Every structure is written in structure tokens, then in C-alpha cells.
Amino acid sequence: MSDASDGERLTVDDEIVARARIHAREVAGDGGDGEYELPVDLEALEWNVSARARRRAGACRWDRNREVATIVLARRAYERYEWPEFAAVVRHELVHAWEFQQFGESGHGPRFRERAADLEAPRHCRAFAEPRYVLRCRAEGCDWRATRHRASQPVKAPDQYRCGSCGGAYEVEHVASGRTWATASEYGGAKAALGDDW
Template identity: 80%
Template sequence: MTEGEELTIDDEIVARARIHAREVIDEHDLGLALDALEWRVSARARRRAGLCRWHADREVATIVLARRAYERYEWAEFAAVVRHELVHAWEFQRFGESGHGSRFRELAATLEAPRHCRSFAEPRYVLRCRERGCTWRATRHRASKPVRAPDGYRCGDCGGALEVEHTDSGRTWESASGFGGAKAALGDEW
């Protein structure tokens, strides 16, 4: 950083995450190689608070943290996201792979890291079963295939037909053409 240059929110996120990571690694004697750990901030992420990418060719793990999550969570919850991603980094460095299985759960419990992190944004779409009495629903942040063409998918519980709601407008559709019609009708409000 040069003289007169101000720190950004991204600089703050990375600095706090690195400090917390060092404390966790030292406290739990993880043996995680800090020199093989990179940090990034995503301004685009809308759903995922963090992720860990493994670059096997360089044997480096990159932890990517969502700026929006940092802005919406209290520090304790965001620090838990950092610990969650540290578990992935540890698995990558030790085993070359990572998931949310028993090995992950065991270390996550030791570090008081959640198995899954809470979404920090409201979903853009809600998928619901149309069958009477069925309460199945799923949320989406992007226009995935089931959102664009719900008639090609079935309820996860009873197998019934689906409908999709655009949460901002309340418009619903049950087919690909319904999706196109809703999108066209909403225009800039989409």
C-alpha cells in the first residue's frame, strides 16, 4: 500500500480473515500451511458466503469470501464462515480433495464451524409443489433449469407438478413459456 492510499472494505475483510485464520491454526495446531493459502473477496456472490478452491498444480488453496455476507453478518457468524473454509483448505492441503463428509464434520466440530453457512440474501425464485397438501418448496437465486422450465421437473417429496414464483413481483409460472412471458412482462423489473 502506498502513502495516501485508503484501505477498502475488501482489504478489511482479508485482513480480519487472515488474523482469525492464524489464531485458529495456532490454537488448534492444524498444521495448515499459510504460505499455500490465498485470500480473495467476491463482490458478485449473492448466495454463498465463502468457498475454497484448490489449485492442485500449485498446491495452493484460495479462500474466497463474499463481501455481501461480511456486510450482513455479525463478525461471529462471518468468522465461522472463515473457519468453515479453513476446514476445506486443510482437507485440500492434506488429501487433495474436500467435501462435507465425516472428516470435514469432525474438524468443523472442533473448530466450531458450521457444516453449511446460512444464506445472506433473499432468493429471487421460490419453487413450490402444486399438489394439494404438499408443502415442498425450494429457493433459487439464479434462473436455473427448474426455474426456466418447471414443467420438466417434479416435486422432491410427492412427485407433483411445480410452479415458480418471482419473489420481487409475485408473478408465477408453470412452464418454459410462462417463464418467458413473466420475464417479458417484467422487463427492467426482472
């Protein structure tokens, strides 16, 4: 953190938003360098920082009633990425904001991919946090796997869900300990056994 001129303490979140806004002006063509150009309405754009996000480096939400897009950036991603990679995340989210502003919807389809490529923005961002859980198919010959950062229902009760590829049963691994389970009761047992190490 650093001190502002009026004595107010600036936070990492303030820094993230400030740098993202400056980059957004450059991308919108207001930065003077002409490197990127996306006609996003910066006046209809809000910024937020998430301290909890572990999977997504950024997100863009659309408030249809106010016609305002809110870009949410992950503090952890900012702390782990170098600026050029994080700036690419900002451009990715700006493409979503532009789509919402122009079309009232946004996704990762052809229109998005074309604009993102023009801005050298990735379609998907590199993971910035190790998953807490890994789900793996137990069927022979199936290599399906998924990761989770939180103990969602598929983590807590894997016997009630199916493999995303072959439909077979899967097991869950607690990455830090290596413990695995395939039922809700085994999940409870693993959690109890690990105690404070959970």
C-alpha cells in the same frame, strides 16, 4: 474505505482479506491465543472476495497442480453478518483448505464435521440474501420447496424439471412480485409483464 499510510485507498475487499488472514493465523495456532488449532499451511493458501455471491458466504477451491487452496469469501455476507458469525465462515473454509492440503479432497463428511465442531464452525451458513425465486411442488401433500437467486434453467423452464421430493411438477414464484409460472412460455410472459421490475 480508509486511506493506507502510503496514500493507497483500502477497499472493503482489502479489509475482508486482512481480517480473514489474521483469523486464519489464530486458527492455525500462530495467533498466540490457543483458542483454535488447525494445522493448515497458510503459505499454500490464497484469498479472494466475491462481489457476486448471494448464496454461499464462502467457498474453498483446490488447485491440484499447484497444491494451493483458494478461499473465496462473499462481500455481501461480510456486510450482513457480525464478525463472530463471519469468522465462523472463515473457519469453515479453513477446514476445507486443511482437508485439501492433507487428503487432496474435501466435503462435509464425518472428518469435516469433526474438525468443524472442534473449531466451532458451522456445517452450513445462514442465508445472507433473500432468494429471488422460490420453486414449490404443485402435488397435493408434497411440501418440497427450493430457492434460487438467479434465473437458472429450472427457473426459466420449470416444465422440463421435476420436484426434488416426489417427482411431480412444480411452479416458480418471483418473490418480489408474487408472480408465478409453471412453463417456459409463462416465464417469458412474467418477465415481459414485469419489465423494469424484473
